[in-house]
Amino acid sequence: MAFRTILTVTGPNKRDGDLKLTADLCNEIGAHLAVLVVAIAAPPPVGEYAAVVSEAWLEQRQADENLLKKRTAAVSAFLAGRAPSADVSSEYPEAGWVDDTIGRRARYADITVIGPELLADQTLKSKAIEGALFSSGKPLLLIPEGSRPTLKPKRVLIAWDAGLEASRAARESLDMLPGADEVHLVMVDPVEDEYRHGAEPGADAAAYLARHGVNVTVDRLPSLDHSVVDVLRRHALDIAADLLVMGAYGHSRLRERIFGGVTVSMLEDPSMPILMAR
Structure with missing residues (x-):
């Protein structure tokens, strides 16, 4: 919007x-x-x-x-x-x-x-x-210290796990995405199943974004024993992303506070501008 x-x-x-x-x-x-x-x-x-x-x-x-x-x-x-x-x-x-x-x-x-x-x-x-x-x-x-925020980003990373929160975040950022040169829909260790990612992980989400004029690329990344947060941050650096879009608190706040989670880790130490929604 x-x-x-x-x-x-x-x-x-x-x-x-x-x-x-x-x-x-x-x-x-x-x-x-x-x-x-x-x-x-x-x-x-x-x-x-x-x-x-x-x-x-x-x-x-x-x-x-x-x-x-x-x-x-x-x-x-x-x-x-x-x-x-x-x-x-x-x-x-x-x-x-x-x-x-x-x-x-x-x-x-x-x-x-x-x-x-x-x-x-x-x-x-x-x-x-x-x-x-x-x-x-x-x-x-x-917007963390030292970053260059913009609402007209040129390279965007969307952290995608097929959850409701990620879908909301993608929808909330939709007005910015068609103007970006590159939009990377990123999944970490996606599982091919009918309940989340489907037979071709990321394909349905990419098709949805493409219909809105978004130049989208699907990136399926292995974690290789690294945390999801580390993988996302490294990939954001690799593609020189100026905005990260992600859903927040896919689990309950209490569970994430006790056991940790992607949202908590990003909130504690945002390394770049992050758009969150839930």
Whole structure:
């Protein structure tokens, strides 16, 4: 689908690098930029000293809210003239509701962008990722430090496992793919069966993409005792991909957190711009 509204998330103590990066993406495709400034509310005091420290807690919350207002105004000023159009909103949710708060805002955008500054903030990063993936129904674009993001990529790697999440990710990126010089549909150790890859792994997905004008190549790769993540990263380097497209959390979040998985590994250390959907 076409990206007409792009959302990015920032905090009260962040710099403006992610804002500039996302504004540049908006300028590239003529999209509206939405910015959500999020401060996580100070937790209320508990225990026998709660009454004593409650005044300090209220003062902390007031200071947080003042800082949030100041940052929101500064973001608005910074964005003036930097994107085709923009809006800035702010939220001060309790810690347990941050992901849902971000997810609700992300429902009114076509994609959420998480840049290097937010990726360096472990707390807000995880809340933004979970909110975008699990509470919005929209895709997520991760942009690590040192990468050159674009919404008009020339070489794209689609990580394909024939799952629902991978199908969603391919569909969400479909507006970008016809303009790419090369799109590689990549499978690692695909199994020929009727339930997933079929008699010719990747053929059905490639035919679907080709009907949309995508110049697609099917790459079936052996793992050779390497992890799927390592194989995908190496192949992305080999083909000089500027975007990786993949489904997120084919297994439950709990299972991936305990046992690991492709999604968790990519989120912990994205080596290139990654578009995720589920």
